[in-house]
Amino acid sequence: MKKYIVLVFLISIISCQQKTKKNGKLQVVTTTTMITDLVKNIGGDKIDIQGLMGAGVDPHLYKASAGDVSKLFNADVIVYSGLHLEGKLEDVFEKMRQQNKKTIAASDAIDTATLIGSEYFASSYDPHIWFDITNWESITKYITAKFCELDAENAATYKENGANYLMTLQEAVRAKGKEVVIGGTLYSDALGSKGTAEETYVGMYKHNVNIIVNSLK
Numbered sequence: 001m002k003k004y005i006v007l008v009f010l011i012s013i014i015s016c017q018q019k020t021k022k023n024g025k026l027q028v029v030t031t032t033t034m035i036t037d038l039v040k041n042i043g044g045d046k047i048d049i050q051g052l053m054g055a056g057v058d059p060h061l062y063k064a065s066a067g068d069v070s071k072l073f074n075a076d077v078i079v080y081s082g083l084h085l086e087g088k089l090e091d092v093f094e095k096m097r098q099q100n101k102k103t104i105a106a107s108d109a110i111d112t113a114t115l116i117g118s119e120y121f122a123s124s125y126d127p128h129i130w131f132d133i134t135n136w137e138s139i140t141k142y143i144t145a146k147f148c149e150l151d152a153e154n155a156a157t158y159k160e161n162g163a164n165y166l167m168t169l170q171e172a173v174r175a176k177g178k179e180v181v182i183g184g185t186l187y188s189d190a191l192g193s194k195g196t197a198e199e200t201y202v203g204m205y206k207h208n209v210n211i212i213v214n215s216l217k
Contacts, residue, residue, distance in 0.1 A: 025046060030078070032085070042165065063088045069092065079103075083125055144162030
């Protein structure tokens with residue numbers, strides 16, 4: 001409780017500080033390494049970016065330090081994954097939204113009907129959205145569009161960078177006269193729906209193996 005009170009106090013103090021665009025660049029703070037890498041590709045040299053989480057960090061367990069709170073509130077925009085992946089940062093994100101801080105959840109780009117869910121946990125979905133390249137393409141387009149809205153002066157650069165990034169998973173394949181297609185959906189943090197073969201551990205495992213093998217043929 002004491003730690004939470006201190007965190008709220010820091011948020012209140014920092015939120016009173018005036019935040020401006022430094023060196024003509026958008027000040028961006030990101031959470032996971034995947035989001036940091038994506039935003040770097042979209043923003044290029046038009047942004048200054050700070051990623052909170054380093055290699056090997058579990059975003060489910062990550063807690064914000066006082067230094068993190070300072071970074072977040074001095075940013076022009078915060079980009080995070082969403083779907084409660086950064087579960088222990090949710091309270092901080094809510095405080096930032098209350099202070100009219102611009103936040104972008106990558107998961108907002110995705111139709112939840114396409115995500116893996118569970119009848120036992122309503123409105124909760126598998127947050128590991130980067131495993132599906134189709135999701136990642138949607139997220140890339142979404143974040144690119146948001147950056148164009150936030151920094152219209154550099155919109156052309158963001159659009160070009162976003163387009164180039166989308167072409168990078170596909171260039172080598174197309175050079176061989178082929179196209180990239182999605183081979184199927186793998187199960188990760190949850191089993192399949194009730195009544196399907198994948199509702200059991202063995203069924204789920206067989207499904208994943210078959211998808212991988214058939215996609216590599």
